[in-house]
Amino acid sequence: MTANDPSAPPIDTVSAPVAARRPARRSHHGDDVDDPYEWLRAKDDPAVIAHLEAENAYTRARTAHLEPLRDRIFAEIKGRTLETDLSVPARRGDWWYYGRTVEGKQYGIQCRAPLASPDDWTPPELSPDVEVPGEQVLLDGNVEAEGHEFFSLGSFEVTNDGTRMLYGVDVAGDERYTIRVRDLVTGEQLPDEIPGTFAGATFSPDGRFIVYTTVDDAWRPDTVWLHELGAPVSEDAKLFHEPDERYWVGAGFTRSDRFLVIGLGSSITSEEWLVDANDLRSEPRVVWPRVEGVEYDSEHTVVDGEDVLYVLHNDGALDFELARVAASDPTGPRDIVIPHEPGRRLLGMSTFRDWGVVAYRRDGIARIGLLDYADGAVRELAFDEPLYSVGTGGNPEWAPPLLRLGYGSFVTPSTVFDYEIATGELHLRKRQPVLGGYDPADYAQARVWATAQDGVQVPVSLVWKRSFGEAGSAPRPVHLYGYGSYEHSIEPAFSVPRLSELDRGVVFAVAHVRGGGELGRQWYEDGKLLAKRNTFTDFVDSARHLVDAGYTTPEQLVAEGGSAGGLLMGAVANLAPELFAGILADVPFVDALTTILDPSLPLTVIEWDEWGDPLHNSDVYAYMKSYSPYENVRTDAAYPRILAVTSLNDTRVLFVEPAKWVARLREVGADALLKCEMVAGHGGVSGRYNAWRERAFELAWLLDVLGVVDA
The missing domain is CATH 3.40.50.1820 (Alpha/Beta hydrolase fold, catalytic domain)
Structure with a gap:
């Protein structure tokens, strides 16, 4: 058979629907436009x-x-897909967290297993056909999806002590999620249920509260709420509301668990507010007051006993620079850690207790570097392929000896590495299995350049067999x-x-x-x-x-x-x-x-x-x-x-x-x-x-x- 099957009915034998034309007029700036299909x-x-x-x-x-x-x-x-598979476990607290997929089932299954010891940082190598000692199934998406044509998980989180879990479910596709809570010790479904939320709800560090966001009539996340477990949703406290319709709002805790960060931003302007994680009903305080056209993002850590914020910003720096400020006085003096360099676009900063991670783009390729807090030096991680993508992921711990990375290219399947900070060694944890004899050497990738009509060179990436x-x-x-x-x-x-x-x-x-x-x-x-x-x-x-x-x-x-x-x-x-x-x-x-x-x-x-x-x-x-x-x-x-x-x-x-x-x-x-x-x-x-x-x-x-x- 060919893709162009001659037995296919010709166009003129199958009638296309004809939408009715109904009068409708749009008028702006003296321009009248008839739009007969607006109905x-x-x-x-x-x-x-x-x-x-x-x-x-x-x-x-x-x-x-x-x-x-x-x-x-x-x-x-x-x-080509290994249908029954497991993800690489990520450590959080006393548990390894990972996901399962099972042949014949549409949705993933969220699981965990206990650490072998407190010093265990090497994730266990899991096999689908070998029982995982102490495994607990936290959430089976296939069970939750029963009776629904659509199912999407918008939030999923476990408390720091591992005793409770929240998850947000959308069964329509409109990205409105209902948050539910489960006791992981007893297996009991708790009465807390919060409808109509946005994605990304999170527990407070002590596990007593849920921080979540709701949207306005235009689907804009505009309000951050605080729900105390066991209390009626009607009593939830409004932590922050942004009336300006140009701004989205979101919230999350710093990796250090020191602050709740309420972030808001438009396409060109951002602003952040800090709330003491130990007193979530206290007044938020602004990091930098918003200035039209200035974007920034802050991350907390402790350097020489002082709470500091690393702030990635574009204030006078088109491709962004990284500054360090005192968390007690963010608008005070700025220590420039990574100065602006045209053509090197700083993308993000993640802080851990003893070191930081900087993401940036140079020559059209995303890159990762380790930041030394003491001298500001950046150690870039090197990879062999001319075209690739790399980023951090699955790093919830505050003081790990390893950094979890995701890597891949047009020809290299998705790969999980752990980068050992002390030695600089990359530990391959898993490469996406591709069944049927896939060999990356059978394929090639390259980048060529096209000349735009104004002379600008446009990169074009190619992959072929x-x-x-x-x-x-x-x-x-x-x-x-x-x-x-x-x-x-x-x-x-x-x-x-x-x-x-x-x-x-x-x-x-x-x-x-x-x-x-x-x-x-x-x-x-x-x-x-x-x-x-x-x-x-x-x-x-x-x-x-x-x-x-x-x-x-x-x-x-x-x-x-x-x-x-x-x-x-x-x-x-x-x-x-x-x-x-x-x-x-x-x-x-x-x-x-x-x-x-x-x-x-x-x-x-x-x-x-x-x-x-x-x-x-x-x-x-x-x-x-x-x-x-x-x-x-x-x-x-x-x-x-x-x-x-x-x-x-x-x-x-x-x-x-x-x-x-x-x-x-x-x-x-x-x-x-x-x-x-x-x-x-x-x-x-x-x-x-x-x-x-x-x-x-x-x-x-x-x-x-x-x-x-x-x-």
């Missing part, structure tokens, strides 16, 4: 649900011939991915589903366009607000480079992006439809102007720092209108095949955006499909098998567009 926003309207169901039925019919290929890809993903020849030696099918917003960097990361493409001869590529963070803060600044078009033209220029340099042809090139990357997809479809055979847009932000004009919608006001404020600024309005995909669907273009995937309960990018976009694309004769998950959120379906099937659906469509033939 699709009414989620509770039976006509809207009927239209979405019709779109799903049409998509099923149009892709029915791909079912055998989907099944094969799903089987490949499943066959060597047996098909070197990338660029002859035109090949290429899957080009992009994002380019919020200073988010697309890291060189391993993917099991991607192997189903690579093993069929597809080259996977990432265009690291402006608006992301790959090349420092200026790279981000040059792809936002009134420079947003650079994001789109960088992607087009990257695609054009791959064609001109002989890597591929327009008939063999498919683009993909999700969320803000979905906006990118919609924009490049309008800018250069002739360059692509297909475009895959996941939860795409394609009706950007309509959304950002409405401050009552989720996240809109917060987003003004990223996109601009078109409601009050006519220049921003005109600029956004010039690129918003829905506004700019062309009547003079032959569009590539388009697949838009969305979710009914998505609170970040509402389903109405791709629904309207597809309706308008159909007006101009585009071959556009819409797939709407009726019980899911921004991250798509829940459950690993469901997620694999979803990705198999997308990859089968992609391979069909590319004309890749199965053996």
